[in-house]
Amino acid sequence: MSDMRERVVVTEVGMRDGLQSIARTMPTEFKRRWIDAAYAAGVRHMEVASFVPAKLLPQMADADEVIAHALGYEDLIVTALVPNLKGAQRALEAGVHRIVAPISVSTAHSLANVRKTPAEMIDAFAAMREAIDSAASHASDRAARRVQLIAGLSTVFGCTLQGAVPYEDIAAIARAAVHAGADVIALGDTTGEATPRQVGEIIELVRGVAGEKLRSLHFHDTRGLGLANTLIALQHGIREFDASLAGLGGCPHAPGATGNVNTEDLVFMLDSMGYETGIDLTHLIASRDVLADALPGEPLYGYLARAGVPKQFERSPAIEPSSPSCSQVLQ
Amino acid sequence: MSDMRERVVVTEVGMRDGLQSIARTMPTEFKRRWIDAAYAAGVRHMEVASFVPAKLLPQMADADEVIAHALGYEDLIVTALVPNLKGAQRALEAGVHRIVAPISVSTAHSLANVRKTPAEMIDAFAAMREAIDSAASHASDRAARRVQLIAGLSTVFGCTLQGAVPYEDIAAIARAAVHAGADVIALGDTTGEATPRQVGEIIELVRGVAGEKLRSLHFHDTRGLGLANTLIALQHGIREFDASLAGLGGCPHAPGATGNVNTEDLVFMLDSMGYETGIDLTHLIASRDVLADALPGEPLYGYLARAGVPKQFERSPAIEPSSPSCSQVLQ
Numbered sequence: 001m002s003d004m005r006e007r008v009v010v011t012e013v014g015m016r017d018g019l020q021s022i023a024r025t026m027p028t029e030f031k032r033r034w035i036d037a038a039y040a041a042g043v044r045h046m047e048v049a050s051f052v053p054a055k056l057l058p059q060m061a062d063a064d065e066v067i068a069h070a071l072g073y074e075d076l077i078v079t080a081l082v083p084n085l086k087g088a089q090r091a092l093e094a095g096v097h098r099i100v101a102p103i104s105v106s107t108a109h110s111l112a113n114v115r116k117t118p119a120e121m122i123d124a125f126a127a128m129r130e131a132i133d134s135a136a137s138h139a140s141d142r143a144a145r146r147v148q149l150i151a152g153l154s155t156v157f158g159c160t161l162q163g164a165v166p167y168e169d170i171a172a173i174a175r176a177a178v179h180a181g182a183d184v185i186a187l188g189d190t191t192g193e194a195t196p197r198q199v200g201e202i203i204e205l206v207r208g209v210a211g212e213k214l215r216s217l218h219f220h221d222t223r224g225l226g227l228a229n230t231l232i233a234l235q236h237g238i239r240e241f242d243a244s245l246a247g248l249g250g251c252p253h254a255p256g257a258t259g260n261v262n263t264e265d266l267v268f269m270l271d272s273m274g275y276e277t278g279i280d281l282t283h284l285i286a287s288r289d290v291l292a293d294a295l296p297g298e299p300l301y302g303y304l305a306r307a308g309v310p311k312q313f314e315r316s317p318a319i320e321p322s323s324p325s326c327s328q329v330l331q
Numbered sequence: 332m333s334d335m336r337e338r339v340v341v342t343e344v345g346m347r348d349g350l351q352s353i354a355r356t357m358p359t360e361f362k363r364r365w366i367d368a369a370y371a372a373g374v375r376h377m378e379v380a381s382f383v384p385a386k387l388l389p390q391m392a393d394a395d396e397v398i399a400h401a402l403g404y405e406d407l408i409v410t411a412l413v414p415n416l417k418g419a420q421r422a423l424e425a426g427v428h429r430i431v432a433p434i435s436v437s438t439a440h441s442l443a444n445v446r447k448t449p450a451e452m453i454d455a456f457a458a459m460r461e462a463i464d465s466a467a468s469h470a471s472d473r474a475a476r477r478v479q480l481i482a483g484l485s486t487v488f489g490c491t492l493q494g495a496v497p498y499e500d501i502a503a504i505a506r507a508a509v510h511a512g513a514d515v516i517a518l519g520d521t522t523g524e525a526t527p528r529q530v531g532e533i534i535e536l537v538r539g540v541a542g543e544k545l546r547s548l549h550f551h552d553t554r555g556l557g558l559a560n561t562l563i564a565l566q567h568g569i570r571e572f573d574a575s576l577a578g579l580g581g582c583p584h585a586p587g588a589t590g591n592v593n594t595e596d597l598v599f600m601l602d603s604m605g606y607e608t609g610i611d612l613t614h615l616i617a618s619r620d621v622l623a624d625a626l627p628g629e630p631l632y633g634y635l636a637r638a639g640v641p642k643q644f645e646r647s648p649a650i651e652p653s654s655p656s657c658s659q660v661l662q
Contacts, residue, residue, distance in 0.1 A: 195603030196604055223634045225600060225634075227555060265555045269527065269559060272526030274528065302555075304554055310491075310554075311491065313524070
């Protein structure tokens with residue numbers, strides 16, 4: 001049966017984006033438990049750390065240990081976020097499979113975030129590409145596995161500093177990232193301002209310059225449109241999405257610091273539409289216990305964990321449209 | 332500019348569905364204030380009361396007074412929900428413009444809710460039709476205005492008692508409602524189990540038997556899919572939606588008693604996509620104050636009220652697809 005389903009990759013980014021967005025630091029032991037629990041639920045793509053100075057982000061000081069633990073699972077694809085060449089070198093040494101470099105399409109945001117213009121970040125990105133290729137050419141067994149370099153275009157759907165980012169700028173930076181050696185282009189709604197029609201437009205815009213390299217979307221759920229935006233992205237052919245368990249990072253008291261799309265709610269929607277994620281909802285919901293243990297008092301978000309999987313819910317057998325019949329009732 | 336936009340009707344149902352779903356009774360004076368505030372925000376369709384025995388639903392005991400107040404606004408379309416002929420007669424006397432009768436497609440739910448089978452409810456619905464037509468034929472000025480009769484098909488997307496409702500049953504009951512004289516068929520996700528692919532399928536199924544009479548959708552946001560489901564319904568040509576201010580009726584401590592789609596979040600999504608609702612978001616958000624005053628301590632939901640309208644947000648100029656350009660950035 002599962003052969004008939006179209007696969008959608010859900011990357012758990014809570015260990016990186018979620019934890020980075022809250023003030024507290026999760027002890028390493030709990031990060032290991034979280035990875036174990038996510039793996040047990042069927043998650044096979046995780047962004048587990050970022051390589052940034054520990055004094056800026058103490059939450060990520062244990063990146064090497066966390067990555068080493070994740071790499072203990074042979075079929076787990078392990079991603080790290082890096083803002084610069086030094087971070088990329090550390091990520092390569094740690095042995096990750098994927099490196100995401102954030103490249104803001106907003107000059108104001110880019111300067112505030114990494115003190116580089118977007119063009120300067122593209123130069124840094126090209127240097128990362130060289131470092132990766134050089135590591136591959138001097139390869140031991142593990143390093144020989146070609147590491148994927150992902151251009152994580154940020155503030156694509158709006159910037160709280162600059163406001164609207166002109167479509168020309170988005171297209172120009174996506175094109176530059178491809179030329180600088182991106183294996184994958186990912187689009188990030190950093191500030192939670194994406195809206196459905198705009199999502200479709202920008203996907204087509206970027207696809208026009210990046211083609212099949214445009215693969216992944218990263219939504220925050222700041223205005224409740226995370227799943228609606230995901231739906232439009234699915235309709236436009238996107239099959240990879242980032243999400244955070246329990247929407248970690250959301251904070252009702254700090255506007256602007258809201259979490260990613262909730263992993264459980266996303267998987268439920270994908271299941272209901274007949275996509276195969278490989279993730280078991282019941283185990284996924286149970287894995288929230290790790291967060292409750294590790295971060296007592298931290299708000300855990302999510303509709304599905306509260307309401308439960310509908311009694312009669314069965315995943316639909318395939319995503320191909322078909323004429324409705326009794327046996328295809330989905331809920 | 333507004334001439335270019337396609338109109339979407341948003342019916343505020345919080346005064347009926349929202350208030351009916353919480354244990355407390357809102358004093359009549361606050362209901363009047365809510366209607367005033369919603370009207371001031373541009374809402375022109377409201378479902379303000381139901382005609383049910385006051386001992387069953389004391390929240391609705393002031394239906395006549397509330398309706399009289401709403402009818403003070405000449406261009407406000409006033410709807411009441413009625414479960415039986417007696418309720419329809421009371422609604423006619425009160426002078427409403429639209430009467431919604433709930434007809435469950437699930438036999439188990441129908442028996443539990445109104446102690447009638449769906450077929451028996453169709454008979455009651457036909458009697459309401461006759462009462463409306465008879466009132467029109469003996470018309471004074473006001474009564475002469477033909478009252479619309481809406482078949483509000485409930486548990487269409489799943490029933491917590493019966494589970495999945497066979498598509499054949501849904502189609503049969505929709506057809507029967509049309510034959511019994513429905514002016515409009517509305518589909519209700521009573522239990523918050525609707526999922527996007529299923530929504531598209533069921534709309535096409537019901538349109539097959541009800542044609543253009545299928546006009547309105549009523550979602551609850553139990554599993555976070557309310558806006559994603561709305562998006563699919565829009566794509567399938569639906570242009571009328573029910574919603575509740577602040578998602579009133581949702582209660583995290585009572586699974587199963589969750590609120591309607593949030594009016595503010597819905598209007599924001601529609602605005603962002605270039606639809607015209609006639610509703611001003613800033614005034615709409617401000618109108619939540621009435622709920623805070625009237626129901627202190629009651630949780631008020633909604634993303635937009637928390638996060639705010641994005642600084643650079645401008646409604647897109649029209650819904651026709653167009654090639655992306657700088658001036659069309661939406662956020």
